Amino acid sequence: MSAFYREKVLSVRHWTDTLFSFRATRDSGFRFQNGQFAMIGLEVDGRPLLRAYSMASANHEEQLEFFSIKVADGPLTSKLQRIREGDTILVGRKATGTLVTDNLLPGSRLLLLSTGTGLAPFASLVKDPDVYERFDSIVLVHGCRQVSELAYGEELVARLRDDELFGPLLQEKLLYYPTVTREPFRNRGRITDLITSNQLFDDLHQPALDIGTDRIMMCGSPAMLEELKQLFEARGFEEGANHKPGHFVIEKAFVER
Structure with a gap:
């Protein structure tokens, strides 16, 4: 089994030139407590490029939502900020974190x-x-x-x-x-x-x-x-x-x- 769920981007919203949020599908097997984070990212040159992102959606919602900063030279966010509806993101199967x-x-x-x-x-x-x-x-x-x-x-x-x-x-x-x-x-x-x-x-x-x-x-x-x-x-x-x-x-x- 892959270490990641492959989820489809459903919508992207750019709030400012430094902030954006996006929603994606959620696998029915992905469980988390509200306040936790997961490793999410993109496949780049055949390899996963990941960072820790807190879920901005609640665990009772059918979709996943994330709120992100844009960093021009950030290894991940420089690419993630360009995602569009229909693109694929990787979501780690295990959620964790102390904010519970x-x-x-x-x-x-x-x-x-x-x-x-x-x-x-x-x-x-x-x-x-x-x-x-x-x-x-x-x-x-x-x-x-x-x-x-x-x-x-x-x-x-x-x-x-x-x-x-x-x-x-x-x-x-x-x-x-x-x-x-x-x-x-x-x-x-x-x-x-x-x-x-x-x-x-x-x-x-x-x-x-x-x-x-x-x-x-x-x-x-x-x-x-x-x-x-x-x-x-x-x-x-x-x-x-x-x-x-x-x-x-x-x-x-x-x-x-």
Whole structure:
């Protein structure tokens, strides 16, 4: 048996000159937990060229969706950004990753902190009914440099708000906080600073960070992940991993390339 599923590209959407998303078929045998990633890529010169990509689709959806950065000289993304409807992509048979709710201790508020395409695993998680069962409130934070880079997340949340199943859940439980660093916008600043200053919680009319109630997932740039990890550990939060639940989890394998 091949190590990969060969899936057909169903649609491609270019959001900016640096961001795109695409949907593909999903083999009925491909199983994953919301928040996980798989190795995906293309066959180049008869050999697989692969990178870790989080599924932006939920595990109950019939199609797969991925959200990607474009890197002009990136070994994979320089080619992947040119895919079209009908093309074939490779999807690894095994999904894995730390951004699953079982890796967190019980809590009442879930903070999903992302920058750039690090939003992808959380696009999967906010479509998971189980997440709304486990937590009283979910705060989805998406940090980007420019306003245009928020479009994927803004459309995702708008679509869910209109959804028959998720609309009522979102109204009751999901708080969405987009923020940018390089342009005027209603929310400005880096995620680390917004948490340290309490601005994030003040803007959302929420209580301050609390180790007793808050559980955190993070995905994005390495610098942001390291800063946030230090911030949370300084406040007594402990990192969780597979089979060892903690106060926060980080996806280290997800690389923007």
